[in-house]
Amino acid sequence: MLSSNRLIKNTLNLVHFRKLIMLCALFPLLANATIADEDFLQCKVNLAKRAETAGFSSYITQTVIDNISPIKRVIALDKKQPEFTQTFEQYIKARVTDYHVRVGKEKLKKNKKLFDALEKKYGVPRQYLVSFWGLETVFGKHKGKMSVLNSLATLACDERRSEFFTLELLNLFTLIETKQVAVEQLQGSWAGAMGHMQFMPTAFLKYAVDGDNDGKVDIWKSEVDALTTAANYLNKISWQPKERWGREVKLPTNFAFDKVAFDQYYPLDYFKELGVKKTNNHSLSTYDIQAELYLPSGHKGPAFLLYPNFNVIMTWNLSKSYALSVGLLANKLVGAKGIEFSHKEQTNVKPYSVAQMKNLQSQLNSLGFETGEPDGIWGPKSRQAIRSFQLQHQLIADGYPNKEVFVKINLVTNKTRDNMSNINQES
Numbered sequence: 001m002l003s004s005n006r007l008i009k010n011t012l013n014l015v016h017f018r019k020l021i022m023l024c025a026l027f028p029l030l031a032n033a034t035i036a037d038e039d040f041l042q043c044k045v046n047l048a049k050r051a052e053t054a055g056f057s058s059y060i061t062q063t064v065i066d067n068i069s070p071i072k073r074v075i076a077l078d079k080k081q082p083e084f085t086q087t088f089e090q091y092i093k094a095r096v097t098d099y100h101v102r103v104g105k106e107k108l109k110k111n112k113k114l115f116d117a118l119e120k121k122y123g124v125p126r127q128y129l130v131s132f133w134g135l136e137t138v139f140g141k142h143k144g145k146m147s148v149l150n151s152l153a154t155l156a157c158d159e160r161r162s163e164f165f166t167l168e169l170l171n172l173f174t175l176i177e178t179k180q181v182a183v184e185q186l187q188g189s190w191a192g193a194m195g196h197m198q199f200m201p202t203a204f205l206k207y208a209v210d211g212d213n214d215g216k217v218d219i220w221k222s223e224v225d226a227l228t229t230a231a232n233y234l235n236k237i238s239w240q241p242k243e244r245w246g247r248e249v250k251l252p253t254n255f256a257f258d259k260v261a262f263d264q265y266y267p268l269d270y271f272k273e274l275g276v277k278k279t280n281n282h283s284l285s286t287y288d289i290q291a292e293l294y295l296p297s298g299h300k301g302p303a304f305l306l307y308p309n310f311n312v313i314m315t316w317n318l319s320k321s322y323a324l325s326v327g328l329l330a331n332k333l334v335g336a337k338g339i340e341f342s343h344k345e346q347t348n349v350k351p352y353s354v355a356q357m358k359n360l361q362s363q364l365n366s367l368g369f370e371t372g373e374p375d376g377i378w379g380p381k382s383r384q385a386i387r388s389f390q391l392q393h394q395l396i397a398d399g400y401p402n403k404e405v406f407v408k409i410n411l412v413t414n415k416t417r418d419n420m421s422n423i424n425q426e427s
Contacts, residue, residue: 040070043157050166051173060173064149064183071146074154077190088296088321089341095325096338100134104333107139114211114224122231123241129230131330132316136198143196143220144189148172152192152201168192172201180208185220195219196226199233207233237315238308243289245313245327246306248339250277251299257397262387263380265290271305294320298400302339352401357382360401363409364389367416 211228252275354376
């Protein structure tokens, strides 16, 4: 349709852009998938058409979208998220620091009156709000300086998670159109998160609260607005006021891993029956609550029981390492010791690369242990597939991609390949 991308970029003006939007109407828009295109300009045309269909004004479909440009660094950062490139120990030590604890306690003391009111109204304990604040922006020190519009557009035009970021961009257009935010203030993270608490546009649109009652919500400059919005958000997504996020626990020697599937909830009493105890060797409580066992570093590292509030934290950020950081920092803000990583874990739990994980997933798939499309991420399907493989081959079934798993699966894969080769030769 376009004769030369370079010619278009050199000569395109507002009139031409409007013509392209009209021409785009002759072609079907991409639905429920990706609207990304190798040519960012074409992606902008699609975005403009989608915004026009959604009823946005010409200010959005022409002026705002016309001024959007891609940020190459955003794609690089999206592919190198620390949740996928660091061990659990590295991740936690970089985030639950002495500085976070010291300054967090100062914030709790300084804002006591505000937190009293927020706890009373929303039921969210103050240490969690401060924990989110510390982890998201180091209490407002690092709110991000990238253009939120350009960051979201870049990710919307990348096929990996196009639809998610397209919807975030459309909700940002709503915030601009309704004058809840001004284009000039839209600075944030590479992923489009904004302000003290790093809200995505959808969260801002749904849950923003004018906490200081000055007639507007400013999550960049007003700590009160940002913290009040965070409390409202957590309340609305079903935070349970009388429950904790979970706890670190101690597994008995020869724990029956075959009796516990991962990413699945069981009554707390069930874990008590299996010999799981608190880290101080005291028995688990008899409280009626569902719990999930999580081993972020496999059986050689710390073990956790996760309660329903943990899933609320993950609604904020869909990463178990992040959610554990929130819970562990919140605990330390109110006097808990935190995790003491053992020398055994430091020497035996090694990080695996995305490439190694992709290869492992492919091998598991070929052996009938379904992980889905290999993506290099140790997610629920991969944990279950690894656990099933471990059970079949008499390994400790912790669902973790440790050295033993890599060694064993290479042996099994090679043996299977040799057997197939022999069969083919005989036939």
